[in-house]
Amino acid sequence: MNLGKFFQKVENHFGNQLPFVMYRKPKQTKVFGRFQNTSDLHCTSDFSESGFVFSPFNAQEQTVLIPSSCSDFEEVDLEFNEHIAFDEHHMYENQFERKQHIHLVNQGIKAIKSTSLKKVVLSRKETKHLDEFNLITTFKKLLKTYNAAFVYCWFHPKVGLWLGATPETLLKIEGKNFSMMALAGTQEYQGTLEVEWQNKEKKEQQYVTDYIVDNLKSVTDSIKLSDVETVKAGHLVHLKTMVSARLKDNIPLQSIINTIHPTPAVCGVPKEVAKTFILQNEHYKREFYTGFLGELNAHIILAPKGRVRNIENRAYAMTKKSTQLYVNLRCMQIQENQATIYVGGGITENSNAEKEWQETVAKSLVIKKAL
Numbered sequence: 001m002n003l004g005k006f007f008q009k010v011e012n013h014f015g016n017q018l019p020f021v022m023y024r025k026p027k028q029t030k031v032f033g034r035f036q037n038t039s040d041l042h043c044t045s046d047f048s049e050s051g052f053v054f055s056p057f058n059a060q061e062q063t064v065l066i067p068s069s070c071s072d073f074e075e076v077d078l079e080f081n082e083h084i085a086f087d088e089h090h091m092y093e094n095q096f097e098r099k100q101h102i103h104l105v106n107q108g109i110k111a112i113k114s115t116s117l118k119k120v121v122l123s124r125k126e127t128k129h130l131d132e133f134n135l136i137t138t139f140k141k142l143l144k145t146y147n148a149a150f151v152y153c154w155f156h157p158k159v160g161l162w163l164g165a166t167p168e169t170l171l172k173i174e175g176k177n178f179s180m181m182a183l184a185g186t187q188e189y190q191g192t193l194e195v196e197w198q199n200k201e202k203k204e205q206q207y208v209t210d211y212i213v214d215n216l217k218s219v220t221d222s223i224k225l226s227d228v229e230t231v232k233a234g235h236l237v238h239l240k241t242m243v244s245a246r247l248k249d250n251i252p253l254q255s256i257i258n259t260i261h262p263t264p265a266v267c268g269v270p271k272e273v274a275k276t277f278i279l280q281n282e283h284y285k286r287e288f289y290t291g292f293l294g295e296l297n298a299h300i301i302l303a304p305k306g307r308v309r310n311i312e313n314r315a316y317a318m319t320k321k322s323t324q325l326y327v328n329l330r331c332m333q334i335q336e337n338q339a340t341i342y343v344g345g346g347i348t349e350n351s352n353a354e355k356e357w358q359e360t361v362a363k364s365l366v367i368k369k370a371l
């Protein structure tokens with residue numbers, strides 16, 4: 001199948017109101033699609049299933065699954081050289097939303113200074129009227145603009161249409177190999193990765209790394225940390241540490257996910273205090289923003305290794321289960337002629353509410369550029 005036929009299949013599926021997801025992994029040149037055969041709503045029961053999951057921020061709510069067993073999988077090379085016209089977007093600040101967000105951030109800072117809360121990620125949503133919307137064009141714009149992101153378009157007639165370009169991996173598991181990312185701290189990219197970071201951002205990111213390491217101890221062995229590095233995500237830069245480990249025997253995926261999601265990159269420290277603060281104070285529902293999405297228990301075939309051979313002296317090809325989940329950031333939901341864009345940022349005791357507002361405005365541009 002070529003890319004044109006692939007997009008035709010997406011359009012037909014969408015036209016017939018059937019669930020599907022198309023996605024491109026960071027820095028890869030293939031686009032994958034999973035197309036469900038019926039409009040049934042499937043949910044995971046314990047993450048032992050196989051397919052593509054779409055999970056909300058609130059882990060008490062159900063995770064939607066496009067099961068491998070009742071969907072087609074397609075894979076195409078991404079080789080489009082067509083010119084795509086991008087509309088210009090100006091920084092637009094809604095003063096009411098600004099006041100509201102600044103108030104929320106100040107409430108967060110106050111709670112950090114007076115309770116056990118140390119860090120909380122506070123967010124908002126913003127709507128944008130769309131004169132016209134074409135999901136293929138927007139998906140292509142996201143692909144062209146964000147090579148290092150996980151770019152996706154996900155649809156279920158009973159849930160909605162979501163698109164995004166997230167810089168953050170929640171976890172990767174291949175056999176017993178485990179890795180995840182501690183990503184936090186934001187600045188606008190100024191043409192170089194030689195960036196000065198303030199203590200506020202360093203601390204904000206360190207909370208994420210510490211939380212991951214502390215929580216992984218019960219489910220993994222030999223945890224290793226990379227150096228902290230500056231990474232580019234579109235016109236922004238973040239601080240990142242990669243965490244890798246070996247999974248202990250017989251740990252169900254569900255308990256790994258419950259242990260780490262939501263991380264302090266999207267929730268806070270301590271987790272339950274931050275989550276309660278968010279649910280009580282944000283005054284809107286995050287839905288799938290800051291949830292996670294991706295391939296669940298995919299069967300992958302590994303290239304045969306020289307030494308292990310069968311009776312005919314042929315090297316064995318091994319199959320392994322692989323799960324690759326991404327945090328749903330820099331995303332939007334499309335409803336009729338309106339896009340709802342979700343943005344947030346980590347708050348610590350040294351945060352400045354006006355700067356936090358500006359950060360959400362800058363983050364909203366990631367998605368607006370593709371509209």
Ligand SMILES: C=C(O[C@H]1C=CC=C(C(=O)O)[C@@H]1O)C(=O)O
Pocket residue numbers: 121123168183184185186238264265266329330342343344345346347363
């Ligand atoms: C919550 C978001 O970003 C997270 C990931 C990277 C940097 C973040 C920050 O600097 O606050 C956030 O923790 C968002 O983009 O909506």
